[in-house]
Amino acid sequence: MSDTQPQSSNAQQRIQLALEPHIATLTLNIPERHNALASEDVQEIVSHLESIEANRDLRVLIITGNGEKTFCAGAALDQMGSGALNGDVFAAMTDKVAGLAIPTICAFNGSAYGGGSELGLACDFRIGVEGMRVFVPPARIGLCYPVNGIERFVSVLGINMAKRMLLASEEFEASQLLSQGYLTHLVSRENLKETARELAERMAGYAPLALKAMKSIANQAACGQLNQVQAQALHDSCNASQDLKEGFASLREKRRPVFQGD
Missing domain, CATH: 3.90.226.10 (2-enoyl-CoA Hydratase; Chain A, domain 1)
Structure with a gap:
């Protein structure tokens, strides 16, 4: 390309x-x-x-x-x-x-x-x-x-x-x-x-923090080694991120989100 x-x-x-x-x-x-x-x-x-x-x-x-x-x-x-x-x-x-x-x-x-x-x-x-x-x-x-x-x-x-x-x-x-x-x-x-x-x-085009967090949690769970504290921290970090705010804003404004990974 x-x-x-x-x-x-x-x-x-x-x-x-x-x-x-x-x-x-x-x-x-x-x-x-x-x-x-x-x-x-x-x-x-x-x-x-x-x-x-x-x-x-x-x-x-x-x-x-x-x-x-x-x-x-x-x-x-x-x-x-x-x-x-x-x-x-x-x-x-x-x-x-x-x-x-x-x-x-x-x-x-x-x-x-x-x-x-x-x-x-x-x-x-x-x-x-x-x-x-x-x-x-x-x-x-x-x-x-x-x-x-x-x-x-x-x-x-x-x-x-x-x-x-x-x-x-x-x-x-x-x-x-x-x-x-x-x-x-x-x-x-x-x-x-x-x-x-x-x-x-x-x-x-998706939110990088969310992808990384869900990949990490899923891989831990697949191996039976889920660290609940670490997993919850990843979850909370995503839900407090600027990317999530951008995601909701894009829905309100009916446009594609522009995620920065923070």
Whole structure:
């Protein structure tokens, strides 16, 4: 899009970050390797996530990939086998994604395998495309998935689906992924960008404090770790904010609200 400003002009950059007003897009750009991530790729993603955290203007993050076959094949197996990359480092990256205060959207441009399936799972919304598949192979090669990753599968998908993916290493097609709650949306490939864009723009127009507060409270509740005092403080902060006053004013004046995040 014309107003998108890439962080780097190098089209060959393996991990691309584009910044627009309120929306960031992180793109895995290694289609020849099915977007499998090497150690340096993981480090670059973490660096980008840290810059996104520090940017108060950003309100939504989209994560996607280039290529028509695979969103992400997880950690690069050659580096996993050599010890140059381990599952804990990869899981720390997905923890970073899951820990972002702003809403996150995974726009699956294709299938996801191993850690790539968890990268999507770490996002708040997962938009899949028809024809995609997902499976998690560690059990097939004798590897135990990282502990925090297992916890994420269970908290998001429930124990039965988590065991089907991790222990049985079942392969799931797009319609199954939607019915089992792995995907939140399923669209045709040609509608992927439009759907992700519409969702991102819609949330970017909402009150940032309210989105952040409700995301935090919902995630705590999903893990059975709701801190009532902290949750109430987030609730009260939103209800005392200038954004809420702006929201009510926009209703009275029959106009779109302009939220500032305070």
